[in-house]
Amino acid sequence: MLTLTENAQTAVNEIAASADLPQGGGLRIAPSASQPGGLDLGLAPEPVPGDQVIETGAVPVFVEPQASEALDALTLDTAPAQPGQPGPAFQLTPQAATA
Known part of the structure; x- marks a missing residue:
């Protein structure tokens, strides 16, 4: 399952x-309609039926079923801000192996 860093x-x-x-809304991650192989992140008032719901903080993250498998062993983190960037950038990294 996709995990999120504290950041x-x-x-x-x-x-x-x-x-x-x-209340009950969250960030939704789904395959990009305009960029093959990419992902779209956007706010959603509620999960779509079938979405995986990740609740690690005040706001849940909804992962579309097709994206869920691809993100299964990844961690969502924030990337360093770039000049002129309007908001945070997100990056996906492999999850740390557990012993």
């Missing part, structure tokens, strides 16, 4: 708060 969850919480997302 990523903080960024998700801040984005949702600034967007005045309704």
